[in-house]
Amino acid sequence: MREQRRTRVAIVGGGPAGLTAAKALAGTEDVLVIEREAEAGGIPRHSNHWGYGVRDLRTVTTGPAYARRLAEGADEAGAELMTSAMVTGWDGRTLEVTSPNGLVSVEADAVVLATGARERPRTARRIPGDRPAGVYTTGELQNHVHVYGHSVGTRAVVVGSELVSWSAVMTLRHAGARTVLMTSARSEADTYAAVGLAGRVAFGVPVATRTTVERVIGKGRVTGVEVLDHATGRSRMVACDSVVFTADWIPDHELAVKLGLNLQPGSLAPLVDTALRTQAPGVFAAGNLLHPVDTADNAALDGRRVAASVRRWLSGARNLADGVPVHAAEPLTWIAPGLVRPGDPAPVGGRLVAWTSEYVRFPTVVAVQDGREIGRVRTPWPAAPGRIFRIPFSLLAGLDPSGSAVEVRLAS
Amino acid sequence: MSPNQPAAAPADVFDVAVVGAGVVGSAVARELSGYRLRVALVDARHDVGDVTSKANTAILHTGFDAKPGSLEARLVHDGYLLLTDYAESVGIPVERTGALLVAWNAEQHESLPGLRDKAEANGYHETFLIDADAVYEREPHLGPGALGGLVVPGESIICPWTTTLAYATEAKARGVELLLGRTVTGADVGADATTLQTSAGPIRARWVVNAAGLGSDHLDRAFGHDRFTITPRRGELFVFDKLTRPLVSEVLLPVPSAKGKGVLISPTIYGNVMLGPTAEDLTDRTDTSTSAEGFAQLLDKGRTILPELLAQEVTATYAGLRAATEHSDYVVDVDPAQRYLCLGGIRSTGLTSSMALAQHAADLLGGAGLDLVPVPDAELPEPPRMPYIGESGVRPFADPERIASDPAYGEIVCFCERVTRGEIRDALASAIPPTDRGGLARRTRATNGRCQGFYCGAHVDDLLNGGKGHA
Incomplete structure (x- = not known):
């Protein structure tokens, strides 16, 4: 009763990375994109604001329009888009898929994981209190407002102050809800370094820095949160009828974990090399599954890279040199790709991507291998919490391919 | 005609009102529905199993460590066997x-x-x-x-949500009236019937069973007793x-x-x-x-x-x-004069003991004067077949025959828990439908997964509200 089918390339996830990879591979390869939502496009489908498509499509458009364009591009190039279809299990080669058309076992010569990332919900952040309605992540909030037109209350507290947090504020405003408070665990300087003052000025939203939500209160629907000001040690109640837990990303790595792929400790993303290969032969990964989270256009650029790597794999390239692991050290919490092999291309965009827990206005990045400094670069841009920090790959120009793991940190 | 139409009692008087539609009350109502009785199952909440019964450790105990000789020990021991069999017959997940x-x-x-x-x-x-x-x-x-x-x-391990729902569903199919959203605030014991004062008007019943869980001592006091405090x-x-x-x-x-x-x-x-x-x-x-x-x-x-x-x-x-309670054992006692049975202090073992406790309750009521005339098996409806929501068996998303018969079982709505639109639709159309997201989650697992609604929360709410679809 389970239909069997074969494809050259199976791409799991029809967001920016998966659709871009599909478009690049279709035409010469037979490509199947498996998307569990009813429509392809990924997160941009419900991010109803401008700013999409800058780096990959050389244009500026809205999230939903961008999502449609990517899906049409893959379709027109000849990729098959299977929607409302979810991969529920696999062995690295054969994917078990459930869809309204039945169960299908898809055997693929190459598999690209492009399953994206999501925000940790309140429970995963281990925040105690009641369990009322009206507690959202940005993802759920935007689905309610932009896809279903649901109302989401009138007084909101937004937890977090990263780019996505401001996106949540915009969505709330669109839905007629006022953001009465944004909380940021970071200092004032770090908070505004991440997104600038623009948000506060444009929206008139009060931001409480060095402040965390300690408890959620309400029976039925949320009636308030208890916030703790770490500077004064004082707690206070803030009345609200919705709470949005933003950012705190985790990759959707279920399939990667089930196959036993190695994970990057800081991000929990599958470990890949600069060609976006995982350790499993013929299994690749791309997009925000690898770097939770970068902007959609950068995820899409991964899609082009992974397409080239898949092509090489399909043409029979097999012998890989051993790679050198690249680890992040404080204040960097993760770095990707985490493996550099001699002979491989430079990472996408010629840069490594990393995440920092501290704001550094003029960072100097240092690479150390076998106790020796092998590279040092200064970036003209800051390392800021809550957004990707890009590191020129020239940092690793002096890497010894036979040496041990490289540690990348910021000079103090 | 329902097999449980009362022979003599006036239409507005139940033979038995069971107060509390948790796992214990639902089991008792189900048990009593096997007799020619007109039974009401009353609860303050708008769903069954919505207070203590939904949030326990979900273990089906052998009773190995109970206090030997106690009522609890006996009922857990017997209940384990009864519920193991019942789970098999109605499809309650057990591992x-x-x-x-x-x-x-x-x-x-x-x-x-x-x-x-x-x-x-x-x-x-x-x-x-x-x-x-x-x-x-x-x-x-x-x-x-x-x-x-x-x-x-x-x-x-067992699914506590399906257990309570199975009891209540079968009770309802056998004619028990489910009176939800009614908080019992007082009890007046009359000569022939007791009037329960509730937030939505009085309920009259000849006999009352107190299975009110966290409120069982308050109800017990309304009957004039003072024997335990929750x-x-x-x-x-x-x-x-x-x-x-x-x-x-x-x-x-x-x-x-x-x-x-x-x-x-x-x-x-x-x-x-x-x-x-x-x-x-x-x-x-x-x-x-x-x-x-x-x-x-x-x-x-x-x-x-x-x-x-x-x-x-x-x-x-x-x-x-x-x-x-302050007692080491269940507080189970029948008062024939008041036509009142108290099932108090039923701790977390109540999930395991529920069916044995229900049989015990029927025995006590019968012994105290309630006329127990069994409904012949031929007149009873088939036991329900509950939707399977465990992890170890085959659920609709992995069942090719189910999907072939109805594509809605291949349409996964809640990705983390693999809950399909067909299952959500069935729950909404079931004999005891959910009234909120938590209720739907207890029937299907929807939104219970690692993303807690990041992907499906809005979709699930839309289906709960009748599926108006995209804005």
């Missing part, structure tokens, strides 16, 4: 994982043989002692320091991500102490791993909030038992209130 009591210090280690003897005294003969090496062979992820263990092969004992729990499930193969029980069973780690019937519960006596009977202190305590205890678990992702946290 016989077994349990391992782990001794972490000399005192606990020395008490294990006594626990084995206690199990024997309780009529349970399958336990056996193992040494430390065997403990780690069974559970290689256990933290260091285990000295030995006692294996209880029969301990099982102290809500809060238990907080962590549910870890399904990716942690390989860390543990059976229920890991602590060696019991005076304050209950202590903190355990258990696989859940839904494929997660659970850590809990704490035990904290409260005064507020509605406070099911979790606390920073509770979390800290759980993590501290969990660190000893299964250190690898703690760094893993938490999917859900919740707290339940056990209806603890």
Whole structure:
């Protein structure tokens, strides 16, 4: 009763990375994109604001329009888009898929994981209190407002102050809800370094820095949160009828974990090399599954890279040199790709991507291998919490391919 | 005509009103619906099993460690067998994982043989002692320091939500009237009938069964008694991500102490791993909030038992209130003059004992003068077949025949828990439909997964509200 089918390339996830990879591979390869939502496009489908498509499509458009364009591009190039279809299990080669058309076992010569990332919900952040309605992540909030037109209350507290947090504020405003408070665990300087003052000025939203939500209160629907000001040690109640837990990303790595792929400790993303290969032969990964989270256009650029790597794999390239692991050290919490092999291309965009827990206005990045400094670069841009920090790959120009793991940190 | 149309009683008087539609009250209503009685099942909530019964540790106990000779010991022992059979017949998810009591210090280690003897005294003969090496062979992820263990092969995990729903669904099919959203505020015992005052008008019944859980002492006082006080004992729990499930193969029980069973780690019937519960006596009977202190305590205890678990992702946290009393046993007593049966102080073992307790309740009522005329089997409707929401069996998303017969079973709405639109539709059209997201989650698992609604929350709410679709 389970239909069997074969494809050259199976791409799991029809967001920016998966659709871009599909478009690049279709035409010469037979490509199947498996998307569990009813429509392809990924997160941009419900991010109803401008700013999409800058780096990959050389244009500026809205999230939903961008999502449609990517899906049409893959379709027109000849990729098959299977929607409302979810991969529920696999062995690295054969994917078990459930869809309204039945169960299908898809055997693929190459598999690209492009399953994206999501925000940790309140429970995963281990925040105690009641369990009322009206507690959202940005993802759920935007689905309610932009896809279903649901109302989401009138007084909101937004937890977090990263780019996505401001996106949540915009969505709330669109839905007629006022953001009465944004909380940021970071200092004032770090908070505004991440997104600038623009948000506060444009929206008139009060931001409480060095402040965390300690408890959620309400029976039925949320009636308030208890916030703790770490500077004064004082707690206070803030009345609200919705709470949005933003950012705190985790990759959707279920399939990667089930196959036993190695994970990057800081991000929990599958470990890949600069060609976006995982350790499993013929299994690749791309997009925000690898770097939770970068902007959609950068995820899409991964899609082009992974397409080239898949092509090489399909043409029979097999012998890989051993790679050198690249680890992040404080204040960097993760770095990707985490493996550099001699002979491989430079990472996408010629840069490594990393995440920092501290704001550094003029960072100097240092690479150390076998106790020796092998590279040092200064970036003209800051390392800021809550957004990707890009590191020129020239940092690793002096890497010894036979040496041990490289540690990348910021000079103090 | 329903098999339970009353022969003599006036239309507005029930033969029996069961107050409390938790696992105990629902089991009692189901049991009584096998007799020619007009039965009402009354609850303050708008759903069955929506208070204590939804938030327990979901273990089907053998009763190996109950107090020998107690009513609880007998009913847990019998209830285990009855519910195991019933679960099979109506499709309540059960997994016989077994349990391992782990001794972490000399005192606990020395008490294990006594626990084995206690199990024997309780009529349970399958336990056996193992040494430390065997403990780690069974559970290689256990933290260091285990000295030995006692294996209880029969301990099982069960879906508490489906259990209550199955009882109530079958009771309803057999003619029981489900009166939800009615808070009982008082009781006037008359010559022939008792009038229960409720938030939505009076309910008259000849007999009243008190299965009111956390409110059972208040109702008992309304009947003029003063024999127990409920102290809500809060238990907080962590549910870890399904990716942690390989860390543990059976229920890991602590060696019991005076304050209950202590903190355990258990696989859940839904494929997660659970850590809990704490035990904290409260005064507020509605406070099911979790606390920073509770979390800290759980993590501290969990660190000893299964250190690898703690760094893993938490999917859900919740707290339940056990209806603890000052008595060591259930408070079960029938008052023939008042035509009143009290089922008080039914602790977390009530899930296991529910069917035996229901039979016991019927016996007591019969002995006190309630006329019990069995409805012939031929007149009773078939037992319900409950939707399967466990993890170990085949659910619709993995069932090609189901999907071929109806494509809605191939349309996964809740990705994390693999819940299909067909299952959500069925739950909404069921005999006891959910009234909110929590109710739908207890019937289907929708939104219970690791993303907690990031992907499907809005879609699920849309389906709950009649499926108006995209804006």
